[in-house]
Amino acid sequence: xxxxxxxxxxxLGTVGTxxxxxxxxxxxxxxxxxxxxxxxxxxxxxxxxxxxxxNIMQNSxxxxxAASDNxxxxxxxxxGTTLAKDVxxxxxxxxxxxxTANKAxxxxxxxxxxxxxxxxxxxxxxxxxxxxxxxxxxVMREALAANKIDWLAGIINGTGNFIMTEMRDKGRxxxxxxxxxxxxxxxxxxxxxxxxxxxxxxxxxxxxxIAFGIPLQFDKVYCEGITGIxxxxxxxxxxxxxxxxxxxxxxxxxxxxxxxxxGIELRVHPTLIPQDALLANVNxxxxxxxxxxxxxxxxxYCGDGAGAGATAxxxxxxxxxxxxxxxxxxxxxxxxxxxxNHGHHVPHLAFIPEQLSDTPILRAEQMITGYYLRVHAYDxxxxxxxxxxxxxxxxxxxxxxLQKPAHKVGQVPVIILTLPVVESQMNLAIEKIEKLDTxxxxxxxxxxxxxx
Amino acid sequence: xxxxxxxxxxxLGTVGTxxxxxxxxxxxxxxxxxxxxxxxxxxxxxxxxxxxxxNIMQNSxxxxxAASDNxxxxxxxxxGTTLAKDVxxxxxxxxxxxxTANKAxxxxxxxxxxxxxxxxxxxxxxxxxxxxxxxxxxVMREALAANKIDWLAGIINGTGNFIMTEMRDKGRxxxxxxxxxxxxxxxxxxxxxxxxxxxxxxxxxxxxxIAFGIPLQFDKVYCEGITGIxxxxxxxxxxxxxxxxxxxxxxxxxxxxxxxxxGIELRVHPTLIPQDALLANVNxxxxxxxxxxxxxxxxxYCGDGAGAGATAxxxxxxxxxxxxxxxxxxxxxxxxxxxxNHGHHVPHLAFIPEQLSDTPILRAEQMITGYYLRVHAYDxxxxxxxxxxxxxxxxxxxxxxLQKPAHKVGQVPVIILTLPVVESQMNLAIEKIEKLDTxxxxxxxxxxxxxx
Numbered sequence: 001x002x003x004x005x006x007x008x009x010x011x012l013g014t015v016g017t018x019x020x021x022x023x024x025x026x027x028x029x030x031x032x033x034x035x036x037x038x039x040x041x042x043x044x045x046x047x048x049x050x051x052x053x054x055n056i057m058q059n060s061x062x063x064x065x066a067a068s069d070n071x072x073x074x075x076x077x078x079x080g081t082t083l084a085k086d087v088x089x090x091x092x093x094x095x096x097x098x099x100t101a102n103k104a105x106x107x108x109x110x111x112x113x114x115x116x117x118x119x120x121x122x123x124x125x126x127x128x129x130x131x132x133x134x135x136x137x138x139v140m141r142e143a144l145a146a147n148k149i150d151w152l153a154g155i156i157n158g159t160g161n162f163i164m165t166e167m168r169d170k171g172r173x174x175x176x177x178x179x180x181x182x183x184x185x186x187x188x189x190x191x192x193x194x195x196x197x198x199x200x201x202x203x204x205x206x207x208x209x210i211a212f213g214i215p216l217q218f219d220k221v222y223c224e225g226i227t228g229i230x231x232x233x234x235x236x237x238x239x240x241x242x243x244x245x246x247x248x249x250x251x252x253x254x255x256x257x258x259x260x261x262x263g264i265e266l267r268v269h270p271t272l273i274p275q276d277a278l279l280a281n282v283n284x285x286x287x288x289x290x291x292x293x294x295x296x297x298x299x300x301y302c303g304d305g306a307g308a309g310a311t312a313x314x315x316x317x318x319x320x321x322x323x324x325x326x327x328x329x330x331x332x333x334x335x336x337x338x339x340x341n342h343g344h345h346v347p348h349l350a351f352i353p354e355q356l357s358d359t360p361i362l363r364a365e366q367m368i369t370g371y372y373l374r375v376h377a378y379d380x381x382x383x384x385x386x387x388x389x390x391x392x393x394x395x396x397x398x399x400x401x402l403q404k405p406a407h408k409v410g411q412v413p414v415i416i417l418t419l420p421v422v423e424s425q426m427n428l429a430i431e432k433i434e435k436l437d438t439x440x441x442x443x444x445x446x447x448x449x450x451x452x
Numbered sequence: 453x454x455x456x457x458x459x460x461x462x463x464l465g466t467v468g469t470x471x472x473x474x475x476x477x478x479x480x481x482x483x484x485x486x487x488x489x490x491x492x493x494x495x496x497x498x499x500x501x502x503x504x505x506x507n508i509m510q511n512s513x514x515x516x517x518a519a520s521d522n523x524x525x526x527x528x529x530x531x532g533t534t535l536a537k538d539v540x541x542x543x544x545x546x547x548x549x550x551x552t553a554n555k556a557x558x559x560x561x562x563x564x565x566x567x568x569x570x571x572x573x574x575x576x577x578x579x580x581x582x583x584x585x586x587x588x589x590x591v592m593r594e595a596l597a598a599n600k601i602d603w604l605a606g607i608i609n610g611t612g613n614f615i616m617t618e619m620r621d622k623g624r625x626x627x628x629x630x631x632x633x634x635x636x637x638x639x640x641x642x643x644x645x646x647x648x649x650x651x652x653x654x655x656x657x658x659x660x661x662i663a664f665g666i667p668l669q670f671d672k673v674y675c676e677g678i679t680g681i682x683x684x685x686x687x688x689x690x691x692x693x694x695x696x697x698x699x700x701x702x703x704x705x706x707x708x709x710x711x712x713x714x715g716i717e718l719r720v721h722p723t724l725i726p727q728d729a730l731l732a733n734v735n736x737x738x739x740x741x742x743x744x745x746x747x748x749x750x751x752x753y754c755g756d757g758a759g760a761g762a763t764a765x766x767x768x769x770x771x772x773x774x775x776x777x778x779x780x781x782x783x784x785x786x787x788x789x790x791x792x793n794h795g796h797h798v799p800h801l802a803f804i805p806e807q808l809s810d811t812p813i814l815r816a817e818q819m820i821t822g823y824y825l826r827v828h829a830y831d832x833x834x835x836x837x838x839x840x841x842x843x844x845x846x847x848x849x850x851x852x853x854l855q856k857p858a859h860k861v862g863q864v865p866v867i868i869l870t871l872p873v874v875e876s877q878m879n880l881a882i883e884k885i886e887k888l889d890t891x892x893x894x895x896x897x898x899x900x901x902x903x904x
Contacts, residue, residue: 022598022747029600032665032807033799127595133748135595143579143587145776146474146768148481213484278730278754295474295761296585300754302730309747316598324597324797345776347485355484 004037005323008071010044010062010087011078012052015101015128018308019075019315020052030316034323041070044078044087066091073322075315076100085109092120099318101128101311107202107218110209114348124348125318130203131156131287133310134303135317140210140291141350147293149211151251153271153451156203158285158305159187159194160226160246164270165283168234168243174227186285196225197246197268204248207289208266211250212359213351217266220361224269233374233446236415240400242272242372243280244446253362259422263360265367272372272417272448278302279451290451298451365424370399370448373416375433376441383438384414390436394429396421411440417448456489457775460523462496462514462539463530464504467553467580470760471527471767472504482768486775493522496530496539518543525774527767528552537561544572551770553580553763559654559670562661566800576800577770582655583608583739585762586755587769592662592743593802599745601663603703605723605903608655610737610757611639611646612678612698616722617735620686620695626679638737648677649698649720656700659741660718663702664811665803669718672813676721685826685898688867692852694724694824695732696898705814711874715812717819724824724869724900730754731903742903750903817876822851822900825868827885828893835890836866842888846881848873863892869900 009016023030023038030038043052044062052058059065066074066087074091076098078084084105091098098117100106106113106126117124127137131154140149155161159181166177178195181187193199205218226246237244248268255262273280278300282288287305292298304310347353377383384403391398402415418426430443461468475482475490482490495504496514504510511517518526518539526543528550530536536557543550550569552558558565558578569576579589583606592601607613611633618629630647633639645651657670678698689696700720707714725732730752734740739757744750756762799805829835836855843850854867870878882895 018747025746026598026600030598032803032809033597034797035804035807134751135591138590138595139587142773143590143769144765145485145772146478146482147765148478276733278733281728281730281733293765294477295470296765297756297761299586299756301751302754303751304749309749313596313599313745313748317595320597321594345486351484352487355487357484 004039005319006039006041006070006072007075007319008042008044008065008068008073009040009075009077010065011076012043012045012049013077013079014308015077015311015315016043018312019077021308022312022316030320034320036323038319038323042068062087063090066096067094071096073097073099073319075319076102077315081105081108085113088113088124089116092117092122092124095120095122097122097322098124099315099322100124100126101315102126103129103199103202103206107205107216110206110216115353117348118353123322125321126206127318128311128314130206131289131301132158132303132305132307133313134287134289134301134305135314136207136289136301137210138317139301140207141346144291144293144296145350147296149252149291149293151249152207152211152289152291153279153449154204154207154248154289155245155279155282155287156248156289156305157194157197157200157246158287159191160197160200161282161287162186162285163195163226164229164244164246167229167231168238169283171231173231174229195227197223200246200248200268204250204266204268207248208250208264210350212252212264213349213356214264214359215356216349217361220266222267222269222364222367226270229270229446233372233444236374236402237272237372238275240402240415240417241275242448243275244270244272245280247271247273249449253368259425260368261362261366263362263366265362267367270446272446273451277451365422365427367423368420369423370420370450371418371426372446372448373418373430374444375414375416375439376411377414377436377438378440379412380438383436386436386438387414387416387433390429390432391416391418394425396425396429456491457771458491458493458522458524459527459771460494460496460517460520460525461492461527461529462517463528464495464497464501465529465531466760467529467763467767468495470764471529473760474764474768482772486772488775490771490775494520514539515542518548519546523548525549525551525771527771528554529767533557533560537565540565540576541568544569544574544576547572547574549574549774550576551767551774552576552578553767554578555581555651555654555658559657559668562658562668567805569800570805575774577773578658579770580763580766582658583741583753584610584755584757584759585765586739586741586753586757587766588659588741588753589662590769591753592659593798596743596745596748597802599748601704601743601745603701604659604663604741604743605731605901606656606659606700606741607697607731607734607739608700608741608757609646609649609652609698610739611643612649612652613734613739614638614737615647615678616681616696616698619681619683620690621735623683625683626681647679649675652698652700652720656702656718656720659700660702660716662802663743664704664716665801665808666716666811667808668801669813672718674719674721674816674819678722681722681898685824685896688826688854689724689824690727692854692867692869693727694900695727696722696724697732699723699725701901705820711877712820713814713818715814715818717814719819722898724898725903729903817874817879819875820872821875822872822902823870823878824898824900825870825882826896827866827868827891828863829866829888829890830892831862831864832890835888838888838890839866839868839885842881842884843868843870846877848877848881
C-alpha cells in the first residue's frame with residue numbers, strides 16, 4: 001500500500017471546490033495528524049475547469065472516476081438522487097469507500113446504499129449530510145454510544161433559522177426576509193425544500209435512525225413549514241417568555257402515560273421554546289442539535305450548518321476517519337490492505353444492522369406536544385369560560401393565558417399555552433372551539449416544547 | 453477471541469459506581485451498537501463491597517487486576533497521580549487498553565504515559581478527563597481533524613461556573629456561593645483546585661495539545677482564579693454588555709501584529725465576554741467549549757462537565773471505541789487479536805507523535821487580550837484626561853468608558869474597556885496610572901475577549 005491516499009471528488013460546485021481549498025490550505029495539518037499524504041487524483045466534472053491543478057485528472061465520465069484504480073476514496077458532492085446514487089453504488093461495487101454530503105439521497109435510499117456497502121465491506125460516510133460542520137453524526141454514533149437516547153431537537157435548516165431570527169430581531173414579515181435570504185444565497189430560487197421543512201425532514205430521518213437504531217423512514221416524518229408564521233405570533237411568544245424556532249424532533253415514547261402510544265415521533269415544525277434555552281439563542285444561519293440521553297443528560301452541539309468551509313470540514317473529517325483506518329503507513333500486512341480492511345466497526349446507522357428495530361413511527365394524531373393557541377373571539381361575556389371549559393373537558397391543562405385588548409372593534413385575541421397533550425385530543429378541542437358562536441376565525445396553533 | 457469484552461474498573465467511587473450503573477441500565481443499547489457483550493469481570497477496591505454483583509471479582513490488589521488475564525480493558529477511576537499512575541503503567545505493560553478520567557495525571561505525566569502506550573501498542577483513552585460528558589476530545593481529535601485550529605475558549609470547571617452564575621443571577625458574594633457549592637457537593641472541602649483554576653489548567657493543557665499538536669505542558673499554563681471577583685465588577689460588566697466567566701484559552705499567535713510574539717497562549721482566568729454570546733449563557737455547573745478553526749469557523753459543545761452519569765458516559769464511549777476496534781465478533785483472524793490490533797490510528801494527542809511541534813508557549817507578559825479596568829480616583833478635574841493619556845501613550849485603544857457617581861465621598865470609580873493589547877504594555881500603563889496623585893487604590897483588571 002502506498003503512503004498516499006487518493007481521493008476522487010465528484011462534483012465541483014461550492015462544496016467540491018471547498019474540499020479542494022481545504023486540502024490546499026491545511027495540507028500540513030492533515031499530514032501531521034494522519035502521517036499520510038492526502039491527494040486528489042481525479043475530479044469528476046462535466047465541464048473542464050482551467051482553475052484546477054493540472055496534476056489532477058479531470059474526467060467527465062463520473063462512473064469511470066468512481067471505479068478508477070487510481071482512487072481509494074470517492075467523495076460525492078454532486079447532489080440529487082439520480083446520478084449521485086448511480087456513482088455511489090458503482091464506487092461501492094468497485095470496493096471504494098464513499099464520503100457524501102447528500103442528505104436527500106441517504107434519507108430516501110440510505111437503507112439500500114448502506115446494505116450494499118456492508119455487502120462490499122466498504123463504508124459510506126456522511127457527516128456532512130446533517131448540520132454541515134457540526135459533527136453530530138460522529139457524536140451520536142460514537143461519543144453517545146453508551147447512552148440510551150431519549151429525544152433530540154435540532155435547528156437543522158439554516159435558511160429557516162435565518163428567517164425566524166430576522167422576523168424576531170427586526171420585526172420583519174416572513175416574505176420580506178425570504179426575499180433577502182434568496183438575495184444572500186441562503187435560500188434557493190425555489191425555497192420549498194427549506195421553508196416547508198423537507199430538507200430538515202431528510203436530516204431528521206438520518207438523526208433518528210442513529211439515535212434509536214431504526215431503519216431510515218423519511219416518508220414517515222411529519223413535516224410542517226414556517227410559511228404560516230406571522231409576526232403577531234412571534235411577538236406574543238416573546239411576551240410569554242418563548243421564542244419560535246423551526247425544529248426537528250425525534251422522540252422515543254414508552255407508552256406509559258395516559259393515552260400515550262408506544263413508538264417514535266419524527267416531526268419537523270415551528271415550535272415555541274423557552275427564551276433562555278441555549279437552543280433559542282442559536283441565531284442566523286447557525287444550526288444546533290440538543291440531545292437528551294441517559295445517563296449523560298442534555299448536550300448541545302452548535303455551529304455552521306452549511307457553506308463551503310463547514311461542509312468541506314465535515315467531508316474531510318470523514319476522509320480522515322477512513323485514512324486513519326485504512327492502515328498505518330508502516331503496515332505491510334497484506335490482510336490489512338485498503339480494500340478489505342473493515343477495521344472501523346462503527347455501523348452506518350450506529351447500531352449493527354441485525355439489531356435495527358421495527359419500533360413503530362407514530363402518526364401525527366398520536367404525537368404529544370404542548371401548544372400555543374391564538375383564538376379570536378367577540379369580546380362577549382363568557383367566551384373565555386367557554387374555551388377553557390372545552391379544553392378542560394378534553395383533559396388539556398392550561399399553562400398560561402394572555403388576553404390582549406381588542407385590535408379590531410369588538411374582537412380580542414386570546415393566547416393560550418397548554419401542557420403536553422395528544423394531538424388527537426387537541427384536534428377535537430379545537431373543532432369544538434371553532435364551533436362556538438363567539439369565535440370569529442380559525443384557531444392558530446403552534447407546538448410548544450419546554451426542552452426539559 | 454471471545455465475543456465478550458472484559459472490563460476491570462479500578463476505583464469504586466462516584467465515577468466507578470456510575471460506570472457499573474450505566475452498564476446495568478444500558479446493557480441492551482451497548483449490545484445493539486457493538487454486537488458484543490461488555491462485562492465487568494473485576495473491580496479493584498480497597499474495601500469489599502457487598503452491593504456489587506457477586507459474579508464480579510473484587511480485588512484489593514489493584515496491580516494484579518491491572519494485569520489480569522481476565523481483563524481486556526482497564527478503567528482507571530481512582531484519581532490522584534501516584535497509585536493511578538502505577539496501575540496505568542502496569543496495565544499498559546501487560547498489553548491492556550486503558551480508559552481514564554484522570555486529568556491531573558495526564559496533564560502532568562501524559563507525555564510519558566502516551567509514549568509508553570505507543571511502545572506497547574495499546575491506547576490510553578481519556579474522553580472523561582476534560583469537560584465530563586461533552587465529547588470534546590473525540591470532536592477535536594477526529595471531527596476537527598481536517599481543520600487548522602486557531603483558538604479555543606472553554607468553561608471547563610463546573611464549580612467555577614456555578615459560582616460565577618450565582619453571583620451574577622442572584623447578586624450573592626463569592627464566599628457565600630462557595631459555601632453553598634461545598635454543601636451541594638459541587639466543590640471540595642479544599643476548593644483550591646477549582647477556584648484557583650488548577651483543575652481548569654489541567655484540562656486546558658490537554659485541549660491545547662490536541663488542538664495544536666504540542667506536547668503536554670501543564671507547567672506553562674498561566675492560571676488566575678476567581679477568588680478576587682467582586683459583585684461590583686460583575687455588575688459593571690453587565691451594564692456594559694458583558695458577562696464574567698472563568699475561562700480557559702488556548703490561542704495560536706502568528707506573530708504578525710504589532711509587538712506580537714509567535715507562539716501559543718495557554719491561560720485560565722476570569723474573562724468578560726459579550727452577554728449575547730452562547731458561551732455567556734452557559735450557566736450553573738454546565739461546561740462548554742468554543743472552538744474556532746479553519747475552514748469550519750466557530751463550533752460550540754455544551755453539557756454536564758461532571759457527575760456520575762456524565763463521566764460514566766464519557767468513560768464508556770471510550771470503551772465502545774475500543775470495543776469497535778478490538779475486532780468484530782465474527783473475526784477469526786489471529787492477527788486481529790485483542791492485544792495486537794492497533795487498528796484505530798487516532799494518535800493520543802491527535803497528531804502523530806513524531807509530528808508534535810516545539811512551538812513556544814508564550815509568557816504572561818507576551819499574551820494579548822482586551823482589558824476591563826476599574827480605577828478609583830479622587831473626583832478632581834483632569835483625572836480622566838490623565839488616565840486616557842497614559843493609555844493612549846502606551847498604544848492602548850479604549851473601547852468604552854463608564855464613569856459612575858461617587859460612592860465614597862469624593863471618590864469615583866472609572867471603568868475602562870480596552871481593545872486587545874500585549875500584557876507588558878498594560879503592566880507599564882497601570883504602573884503609571886497607579887502613580888498618579890489622584891488615584892486612591894490599586895487598579896482592578898480583568899481580561900476581556902470578544903470571542904470574534
